[in-house]
Amino acid sequence: MKVIYQKPESLTSDITTYCPGCGHGIIQKLIAEVIDELDIREKTIGIAPVGCAVLSYNFFNFDVTEAAHGRAPAVATAIKRLLPTRIVFTYQGDGDLAAIGTAEIVHAAARGENFSVIFVNNAVYGMTKGQMAPTTLVGQKTTTTPDGRIPQMHGFPIRVCELLSSLDGVTYLERTTISDIPGILATKRAIKKAFLWQMENKGLGFVEILSTCPVNWKKSPSDSMKWMKETMEKYYPVRVFKDPGTNL
Amino acid sequence: MKLKLLNGCEASAEGAISAGCKFYAGYPITPQNRYPEYMSERMEETGGIFIQAESETSSINMVFGAAAAGFRAMTSSSSPGISLMQEGISYLAGCELPAVIINMNRGGPGLGDVTPSQSDYFQSTRGGGHGDYRTIVLAPWSCQEIHDFTYLAFDLADKYRNPVVVLGDGLIAQMYETVRLKPKKKRFPKKPWALDGCSRRKPNSLKSLFLTPGVLEAHNWKLAVKFSKIEKREVRYESYYCSDAEYLVISFGTCARITKEAVERARQQGLNIGLFRPVTLWPFPYSQLADYMKNAKKILVVEMNLGQMIDDVKIAARNSDARIFFYGRPGGGVPNPDEIYKEIKKK
Numbered sequence: 244m245k246v247i248y249q250k251p252e253s254l255t256s257d258i259t260t261y262c263p264g265c266g267h268g269i270i271q272k273l274i275a276e277v278i279d280e281l282d283i284r285e286k287t288i289g290i291a292p293v294g295c296a297v298l299s300y301n302f303f304n305f306d307v308t309e310a311a312h313g314r315a316p317a318v319a320t321a322i323k324r325l326l327p328t329r330i331v332f333t334y335q336g337d338g339d340l341a342a343i344g345t346a347e348i349v350h351a352a353a354r355g356e357n358f359s360v361i362f363v364n365n366a367v368y369g370m371t372k373g374q375m376a377p378t379t380l381v382g383q384k385t386t387t388t389p390d391g392r393i394p395q396m397h398g399f400p401i402r403v404c405e406l407l408s409s410l411d412g413v414t415y416l417e418r419t420t421i422s423d424i425p426g427i428l429a430t431k432r433a434i435k436k437a438f439l440w441q442m443e444n445k446g447l448g449f450v451e452i453l454s455t456c457p458v459n460w461k462k463s464p465s466d467s468m469k470w471m472k473e474t475m476e477k478y479y480p481v482r483v484f485k486d487p488g489t490n491l
Numbered sequence: 492m493k494l495k496l497l498n499g500c501e502a503s504a505e506g507a508i509s510a511g512c513k514f515y516a517g518y519p520i521t522p523q524n525r526y527p528e529y530m531s532e533r534m535e536e537t538g539g540i541f542i543q544a545e546s547e548t549s550s551i552n553m554v555f556g557a558a559a560a561g562f563r564a565m566t567s568s569s570s571p572g573i574s575l576m577q578e579g580i581s582y583l584a585g586c587e588l589p590a591v592i593i594n595m596n597r598g599g600p601g602l603g604d605v606t607p608s609q610s611d612y613f614q615s616t617r618g619g620g621h622g623d624y625r626t627i628v629l630a631p632w633s634c635q636e637i638h639d640f641t642y643l644a645f646d647l648a649d650k651y652r653n654p655v656v657v658l659g660d661g662l663i664a665q666m667y668e669t670v671r672l673k674p675k676k677k678r679f680p681k682k683p684w685a686l687d688g689c690s691r692r693k694p695n696s697l698k699s700l701f702l703t704p705g706v707l708e709a710h711n712w713k714l715a716v717k718f719s720k721i722e723k724r725e726v727r728y729e730s731y732y733c734s735d736a737e738y739l740v741i742s743f744g745t746c747a748r749i750t751k752e753a754v755e756r757a758r759q760q761g762l763n764i765g766l767f768r769p770v771t772l773w774p775f776p777y778s779q780l781a782d783y784m785k786n787a788k789k790i791l792v793v794e795m796n797l798g799q800m801i802d803d804v805k806i807a808a809r810n811s812d813a814r815i816f817f818y819g820r821p822g823g824g825v826p827n828p829d830e831i832y833k834e835i836k837k838k
């Protein structure tokens with residue numbers, strides 16, 4: 244019999260601990276598939292900072308280190324500078340990257356560090372059970388914005404790709420979504436592009452992926468996909484901000 | 492052997508380079524700005540990596556990454572910057588990663604000032620960050636010693652897979668002395684736990700998060716075994732005229748060097764007085780000090796702070812009848828030998 248589908252070697256056989264309908268599982272599988280396809284498992288080093296991301300070291304079947312909340316870009320900077328032939332990526336949530344770790348990502352980007360960032364934007368603090376994130380939408384209810392996010396009280400959500408696009412050190416910048424199959428396939432292409440870009444030493448590649456957190460959004464998995472498509476993608480347009488130009 | 496005129500920052504940096512340091516990240520702060528400046532040149536020359544980070548938080552996390560990748564790595568700063576690093580130092584301890592942190596202590600609290608101080612004794616010796624952990628703390632009193640101790644710090648860090656702090660101060664950072672440079676280290680311990688890609692081995696992971704009930708407790712017990720090994724093996728101290736001294740003066744770092752002059756003068760005046768100087772502040776030389784306390788009737792602790800090491804002296808003195816006095820200069824005050832001598836005579 245011909246094998247037409249199997250678990251990527253870059254994933255372990257551990258049973259997922261992510262909640263039903265959570266986007267982390269989908270995105271981590273895409274990363275693992277890309278690493279298999281590029282045949283770089285044995286030279287990849289992942290950085291898993293605090294947030295639901297941190298658990299990824301249970302699921303990735305290659306070298307992974309923990310990082311303190313928000314600090315993954317600093318950790319990745321050192322690893323990549325010292326081991327320039329390895330493939331280094333950070334895997335960060337929105338609280339991690341756009342709140343506590345804003346300085347670290349902005350400066351890694353400004354320095355044009357040659358690693359890849361997979362940024363999972365689920366518009367909420369997942370691991371701590373649903374508080375407002377820097378990316379929480381106006382009107383969105385969270386456990387710390389019980390009446391919805393009100394700009395006069397809670398400020399405005401941060402569009403990270405738009406923010407980073409002014410920095411010359413970021414050379415590949417794209418926002419994707421996993422709200423449908425074409426989106427998932429485009430996300431995989433973007434991850435691959437970021438890794439290939441890194442292999443050509445071209446500077447920081449950054450992929451923001453709109454993702455779901457049904458438990459904390461208090462929606463079913465399928466309603467979450469719908470909400471992401473109809474609400475999140477309006478505020479966070481899915482598009483390429485900077486493209487290396489693909490001779491890749 | 493090579494002799495060089497260096498200030499404390501440069502002497503320490505050269506110690507690191509002799510020890511095979513391949514990574515330095517730092518952020519400017521007085522009184523140790525010479526450190527990153529000097530390293531920006533020397534890392535380049537010696538095939539290492541220098542990064543001026545956006546903050547001390549970032550510096551220490553870069554050091555975390557470098558250590559995770561298996562390289563000898565360090566940072567340097569002064570008190571406010573070291574406060575920012577505490578989260579990272581706790582993660583290093585939790586993940587059992589070796590790293591060297593130089594603190595050129597300045598006056599605090601808050602922004603304080605830029606003059607020499609020993610006010611970070613508590614922070615250095617009590618862990619500093621969150622969680623049950625310890626860092627080895629070495630307290631040099633000369634440019635030669637900060638050179639030698641920085642070199643030693645890398646070996647200790649690797650040996651125990653634990654962060655090591657070298658606690659200098661503004662005085663040592665700024666003063667120039669002739670330093671005998673250590674030869675370059677050639678053989679390094681293997682690091683099979685390091686992350687450099689899982690080629691021909693199983694994947695490695697580094698973590699301090701253990702959610703399964705009991706696992707973190709077991710991890711802490713494992714760390715405890717390591718810490719007690721360090722307490723048994725790594726105590727370092729110096730004693731001058733202590734063997735039968737009835738009057739014991741205790742001081743560390745540059746303050747001890749100043750105090751030594753006062754003690755010597757008092758001895759010349761006929762006082763039966765000695766100086767005890769802890770070199771490792773953790774592990775603290777409790778039992779060694781306790782031995783010297785057997786003859787002591789009076790103890791004077793001299794520090795450039797409001798009295799921090801004195802807590803450890805009191806622990807060492809629990810079976811002693813000696814009366815314990817303190818003389819301190821906080822907030823960047825540096826005592827001179829005269830005033831310490833007067834203080835010795837007063838008690």
Ligand SMILES: Cc1ncc(C[n+]2csc(CCOP(=O)(O)OP(=O)(O)O)c2C)c(N)n1
Nearest residue numbers: 293294295312336337338339367368369370
């Ligand atoms: C210094 C620090 N502050 C706060 C926390 C608690 N904390 C853990 S996860 C998290 C939020 C993570 O949210 P996000 O980065 O959006 O990732 P998600 O879990 O949603 O994937 C917080 C605040 C922590 N571990 N460390």
